[in-house]
Amino acid sequence: MQKKRFSFSKTSFIASMVFLFVPLVVLIVFSFNANKAPVLTGFSLVWYQRLFTSSRSLWNAFFTSITIAVTASITATVIGTLAAIGVHWHKFALKTYVQAITYIPLVLPEIIIGMSLLAFFSGSHFTLGGVSVNVGFRLNLGWLTIFIAHATFCLPFVYLMVLARLDEFDSSIIEAAHDLGATEGQTLLKVIIPISMPGIISGFLTSLTLSLEDFTITYFVSGVSSTLPMAVYGQMYKGGVSPVINALSAIMILGTIVLALLARNFLKYIAANG
Amino acid sequence: MKGATIGILGISKAFGSFAALNDVSLDIRKGEFFSLLGPSGCGKTTLLRIIAGFEQPDEGSVTIDGINVLPLPPNRRHANTVFQNYALFPHLSVFENVAFPLRLKNTKNSIVTAKVNDYLHLVELGDHAAKMPSMLSGGQKQRVAIARALINEPSVLLLDEPLSALDAKLRHHMLMELDAIHDKIGITFIYVTHDQSEALSVSDRIAVMYQGDVLQVGTPHDIYESPATNFVAQFIGETNMFEGTVRASMGQMYVLDVDELGRVVVTDDRIYEVGERVSLTVRPEKLRISPDEPRVNGRSDINVFEGTVDEPIYSGFQSKYYVRLSPTVVFRVFKQHSDYTDEEHDILWKERVHVSWSAKDGYIVEGHRN
Ligand SMILES: Nc1ncnc2c1ncn2[C@@H]1O[C@H](COP(=O)(O)OP(=O)(O)OP(=O)(O)O)[C@@H](O)[C@H]1O
Ligand SMILES: [Mg+2]
Numbered sequence: 001m002q003k004k005r006f007s008f009s010k011t012s013f014i015a016s017m018v019f020l021f022v023p024l025v026v027l028i029v030f031s032f033n034a035n036k037a038p039v040l041t042g043f044s045l046v047w048y049q050r051l052f053t054s055s056r057s058l059w060n061a062f063f064t065s066i067t068i069a070v071t072a073s074i075t076a077t078v079i080g081t082l083a084a085i086g087v088h089w090h091k092f093a094l095k096t097y098v099q100a101i102t103y104i105p106l107v108l109p110e111i112i113i114g115m116s117l118l119a120f121f122s123g124s125h126f127t128l129g130g131v132s133v134n135v136g137f138r139l140n141l142g143w144l145t146i147f148i149a150h151a152t153f154c155l156p157f158v159y160l161m162v163l164a165r166l167d168e169f170d171s172s173i174i175e176a177a178h179d180l181g182a183t184e185g186q187t188l189l190k191v192i193i194p195i196s197m198p199g200i201i202s203g204f205l206t207s208l209t210l211s212l213e214d215f216t217i218t219y220f221v222s223g224v225s226s227t228l229p230m231a232v233y234g235q236m237y238k239g240g241v242s243p244v245i246n247a248l249s250a251i252m253i254l255g256t257i258v259l260a261l262l263a264r265n266f267l268k269y270i271a272a273n274g
Numbered sequence: 275m276k277g278a279t280i281g282i283l284g285i286s287k288a289f290g291s292f293a294a295l296n297d298v299s300l301d302i303r304k305g306e307f308f309s310l311l312g313p314s315g316c317g318k319t320t321l322l323r324i325i326a327g328f329e330q331p332d333e334g335s336v337t338i339d340g341i342n343v344l345p346l347p348p349n350r351r352h353a354n355t356v357f358q359n360y361a362l363f364p365h366l367s368v369f370e371n372v373a374f375p376l377r378l379k380n381t382k383n384s385i386v387t388a389k390v391n392d393y394l395h396l397v398e399l400g401d402h403a404a405k406m407p408s409m410l411s412g413g414q415k416q417r418v419a420i421a422r423a424l425i426n427e428p429s430v431l432l433l434d435e436p437l438s439a440l441d442a443k444l445r446h447h448m449l450m451e452l453d454a455i456h457d458k459i460g461i462t463f464i465y466v467t468h469d470q471s472e473a474l475s476v477s478d479r480i481a482v483m484y485q486g487d488v489l490q491v492g493t494p495h496d497i498y499e500s501p502a503t504n505f506v507a508q509f510i511g512e513t514n515m516f517e518g519t520v521r522a523s524m525g526q527m528y529v530l531d532v533d534e535l536g537r538v539v540v541t542d543d544r545i546y547e548v549g550e551r552v553s554l555t556v557r558p559e560k561l562r563i564s565p566d567e568p569r570v571n572g573r574s575d576i577n578v579f580e581g582t583v584d585e586p587i588y589s590g591f592q593s594k595y596y597v598r599l600s601p602t603v604v605f606r607v608f609k610q611h612s613d614y615t616d617e618e619h620d621i622l623w624k625e626r627v628h629v630s631w632s633a634k635d636g637y638i639v640e641g642h643r644n
Contacts, residue, residue: 169364175328176361178348180375181426190378194365 061231080158114220141223158203165199312483
């Protein structure tokens with residue numbers, strides 16, 4: 001006979017699942033609530049109706065966010081992947097410093113990244129011996145500055161994920177490719193990028209998430225443009241949380257789950273078929 | 275005969291202040307199974323990588339069929355490498371790994387299929403074409419690496435300790451298979467190993483390397499029977515080494531005064547002066563061990579010494595004896611066993627025995643340095 005025992009790992013697993021998913025379930029349930037107050041009174045699709053008919057600014061912010069997330073993630077993924085490949089396989093002076101520096105954005109508080117980017121975009125300059133030295137660009141805050149900021153803070157995540165993947169492989173497979181007749185370009189396209197693919201995809205998806213949800217850094221560099229997190233914050237600031245946002249969140253949760261499943265199957269497919 | 279000649283002339287290579295290769299020169303013949311043999315860190319891999327094009331020498335030249343290949347990148351040299359850790363592409367199936375060189379050249383699909391199947395057949399992997407490398411055993415991965423390196427029909431195959439990751443049984447089997455493949459396709463093989471028995475059993479010729487130098491180049495027989503230096507004698511198989519002085523010569527027969535042992539006769543076709551210091555080596559399997567005094571029948575070319583068995587070691591197909599002849603001199607003796615050849619009773623620990631050998635089985639080693 002097996003006695004029921006207290007199992008620490010089981011209990012903590014259940015506890016974390018509860019804390020992770022119960023709020024999401026609550027949010028989805030309340031998006032169908034017939035009432036605005038946090039009391040369940042009945043089923044209704046009124047918030048969804050309002051989301052699709054009379055939430056112009058929310059949708060604008062949503063599309064701004066999506067556009068920035070996709071473009072910034074693609075940019076970060078391309079640059080981060082190439083950087084990881086270059087740093088991993090080429091020996092150069094200061095390599096260890098470059099590797100150490102890339103960790104800094106991960107541990108730096110977002111507020112500092114936000115402030116420094118703002119200073120950079122406002123065209124900071126100083127005068128040295130009568131000569132004015134520019135240490136930034138004068139850019140109007142808006143779509144472009146958000147894009148640059150997001151691509152910048154996503155970059156180290158992609159870089160590190162691709163690098164972690166490349167670390168699993170010995171440089172002899174690159175030498176093998178050259179040895180078997182591949183040029184540098186062919187080696188990159190037929191060996192290095194395919195074997196890095198799981199890292200590249202994880203990096204891209206992480207970037208999408210980071211960009212979509214970022215508030216702090218965006219707040220500094222957005223000017224008059226508004227991303228989704230900022231629009232939501234703005235609404236709450238004005239009149240408390242609207243169930244319309246619950247409805248939008250429910251749709252986004254669904255979208256995320258679909259994306260995650262697709263990514264998972266894709267990674268599995270890569271693992272099985274190369 | 276297919277294959278290429280490889281000329282290595284005055285190759286030196288240093289990593290920082292460490293000299294990995296010192297003025298190495300080798301002439302490797304068409305279609306030869308040539309081994310680079312030496313202890314860990316002696317520069318074998320470095321030399322192979324210079325031939326393949328992964329490393330540039332500081333000095334010297336490398337020619338393949340008389341053409342200087344140093345300016346060419348690895349993908350333009352008619353040499354392919356089998357890497358020690360296989361270096362298979364993890365994202366490609368066995369078939370696509372082997373097809374990789376052909377795909378690079380946009381070969382027609384029908385030709386790729388036919389050729390890849392041929393080479394998979396050659397390495398006996400026909401049934402595994404669809405598998406991913408991660409699903410293969412070590413020996414199978416090695417075969418894929420060999421097929422992949424051969425499919426471009428190189429004139430030289432470079433193998434860097436290709437069997438070192440395999441267990442002893444499989445290693446022997448794969449070695450025999452490599453030998454068979456070499457016989458079949460007839461191209462030049464350059465085989466790196468630190469295992470002298472591997473090198474001796476399959477090579478046409480061997481270069482013995484030590485600390486960046488080539489000490490001796492020769493057939494397995496030359497290297498085993500006529501080692502050029504003390505290091506070669508000791509590295510290839512087991513041996514007994516002694517220092518001594520030449521006392522007298524009678525034609526090709528020399529009488530040596532071996533330190534702490536005394537008079538030893540040895541034949542050698544080279545010339546040594548009376549008074550010259552030389553090293554003497556005698557292989558343990560050429561010694562005879564017997565409890566009774568051997569019957570020499572008045573022959574003057576037999577050396578006989580008496581000693582005590584320090585330690586008999588039974589190792590299956592033979593026994594090893596450490597026989598102490600004097601407080602500082604211990605001989606290693608190997609003896610095969612069978613009812614038919616064992617004339618005497620078993621030799622026991624601490625027993626007084628006679629060790630004897632013919633002057634022809636001793637060998638004077640010239641190089642004193644190593
Ligand atoms: N890239 C390098 N940088 C610095 N030193 C190196 C480098 N490659 C090799 N060496 C040194 O050169 C020497 C020869 O190395 P090599 O790899 O050729 O030895 P090896 O004979 O192949 O040894 P093993 O049997 O252990 O593989 C070693 O002492 C090694 O430490
Ligand atoms: Mg080596």
